[in-house]
Amino acid sequence: MSAVEERLPIALRTAAREQLLVEKGLVDPAVMDKFIATYEKDVGPLNGAKVVARAWTDPEYRKRLLDDATAAIAELGFKGPQGEHMVVLPNEDTVHNVVVCTLCSCYPWPVLGLPPSWYKDPAYRSRVVREPRAVLSEMGLDLADDVEIRVWDSSSEVRFLVLPQRPAGTESLSEEQLAQLVTRDAMVGVALVAAP
Amino acid sequence: MDGIADIGGMQGWGPVKRPGDEPVFGEQWEARAFALGLLSMRTSGTNLDSFRHALERQSPMNYIADGYFGRWCHAAETLLVDSSIIAAGAVEARTRKLRGETVEEPAWPEPNKPDYAPTGAGSLREVTESPAFAVGDRVRAKNIHALKHTRLPRYVRGREGVIERIQPSALLPDTHATFEGENAQHVYSVRFDSHELWGPEAEDFTLNIDMWESYLEAAS
Numbered sequence: 001m002s003a004v005e006e007r008l009p010i011a012l013r014t015a016a017r018e019q020l021l022v023e024k025g026l027v028d029p030a031v032m033d034k035f036i037a038t039y040e041k042d043v044g045p046l047n048g049a050k051v052v053a054r055a056w057t058d059p060e061y062r063k064r065l066l067d068d069a070t071a072a073i074a075e076l077g078f079k080g081p082q083g084e085h086m087v088v089l090p091n092e093d094t095v096h097n098v099v100v101c102t103l104c105s106c107y108p109w110p111v112l113g114l115p116p117s118w119y120k121d122p123a124y125r126s127r128v129v130r131e132p133r134a135v136l137s138e139m140g141l142d143l144a145d146d147v148e149i150r151v152w153d154s155s156s157e158v159r160f161l162v163l164p165q166r167p168a169g170t171e172s173l174s175e176e177q178l179a180q181l182v183t184r185d186a187m188v189g190v191a192l193v194a195a196p
Numbered sequence: 197m198d199g200i201a202d203i204g205g206m207q208g209w210g211p212v213k214r215p216g217d218e219p220v221f222g223e224q225w226e227a228r229a230f231a232l233g234l235l236s237m238r239t240s241g242t243n244l245d246s247f248r249h250a251l252e253r254q255s256p257m258n259y260i261a262d263g264y265f266g267r268w269c270h271a272a273e274t275l276l277v278d279s280s281i282i283a284a285g286a287v288e289a290r291t292r293k294l295r296g297e298t299v300e301e302p303a304w305p306e307p308n309k310p311d312y313a314p315t316g317a318g319s320l321r322e323v324t325e326s327p328a329f330a331v332g333d334r335v336r337a338k339n340i341h342a343l344k345h346t347r348l349p350r351y352v353r354g355r356e357g358v359i360e361r362i363q364p365s366a367l368l369p370d371t372h373a374t375f376e377g378e379n380a381q382h383v384y385s386v387r388f389d390s391h392e393l394w395g396p397e398a399e400d401f402t403l404n405i406d407m408w409e410s411y412l413e414a415a416s
Contacts, residue, residue, distance in 0.1 A: 008291045011225035016290035026239045032231035084318045102204030120264040123209035130205045133399045148402040156346045156406035157319040185215045
């Protein structure tokens with residue numbers, strides 16, 4: 001193929017497929033609406049933030065989380081597609097973890113929802129496994145030279161959640177207040193959690 | 197396959213986007229494409245690995261130009277046409293009709309779904325044989341150039357690493373994607389040194405990737 005072929009408008013093409021499948025009784029639009037609402041409203045990074053805040057405030061939970069993340073995350077009620085087996089990667093003073101899926105855009109849906117556009121972008125997928133320090137710096141995260149970077153390529157059905165470090169000066173905050181500080185980006189490993 | 201989806205290490209993409217706030221679905225059609233993608237797997241009698249294979253089977257130029265949900269849309273269509281749930285050209289004809297063209301739509305085909313069913317839910321499976329490798333073993337990713345689906349990306353093939361953890365055993369996507377069997381195997385998180393992957397001038401870091409047992413051989 002020498003050029004990108006002429007493409008029909010994708011929005012219309014999607015609508016056409018939906019119409020055909022609904023006409024044939026193969027797809028129920030109400031089920032589609034339910035899937036969409038689930039990931040627009042119910043399942044998102046707030047779930048992961050609750051896991052992180054619990055791990056920061058409850059050492060026993062943290063231990064269980066690092067031991068068997070799938071079970072510990074399910075304790076808080078989070079499970080489902082793309083969370084069949086979870087592994088939590090704890091950041092330390094001199095270890096920073098960052099997650100990618102080079103082959104598609106695998107992402108831990110039950111704790112983070114659907115992936116953001118930068119995670120699905122070819123630039124992130126191609127480069128973070130080759131020059132993570134440069135990529136993180138472009139994303140606004142400059143790590144000290146003595147911090148070891150560990151990159152995790154999600155090639156199997158195992159899904160990874162980064163456990164960021166709790167920022168200093170947050171000793172007086174409640175678990176709920178801590179959860180508000182935790183961002184999606186920190187749980188993928190492209191940011192740190194900042195103190196309020 | 198050595199396709200466009202196997203993008204790890206490719207250069208020339210320019211800077212990475214800076215994260216920011218964004219809606220889950222940028223446009224309404226993306227939400228519909230998402231839900232239809234999930235339902236099309238079910239309707240076509242295929243699976244998640246087949247869907248990933250359908251994504252990588254899109255032409256490289258379209259794969260990039262269509263964007264994430266655009267390729268979801270086309271890959272789901274590929275599965276539906278492969279299983280004769282909808283006729284080739286049917287979606288295109290309906291799309292043209294929706295924009296006011298007069299077109300003849302193809303007849304509905306006789307469905308021809310894969311004669312294949314998973315042995316259980318999800319992808320994790322028990323394996324009775326002991327793992328061939330132990331934590332700490334040195335291994336090499338085999339230089340396999342699969343013709344169809346694989347989760348063994350080019351950038352680790354032929355490279356040596358260390359088994360860091362044993363992951364739950366799972367069905368093999370390579371054959372599951374094409375309805376040729378589950379072939380459940382042990383899966384290992386293998387740690388590679390950045391210089392083994394990218395040469396002496398590379399940044400210092402380590403890279404972990406999950407490898408099915410048949411992707412690996414012992415290294416000394």
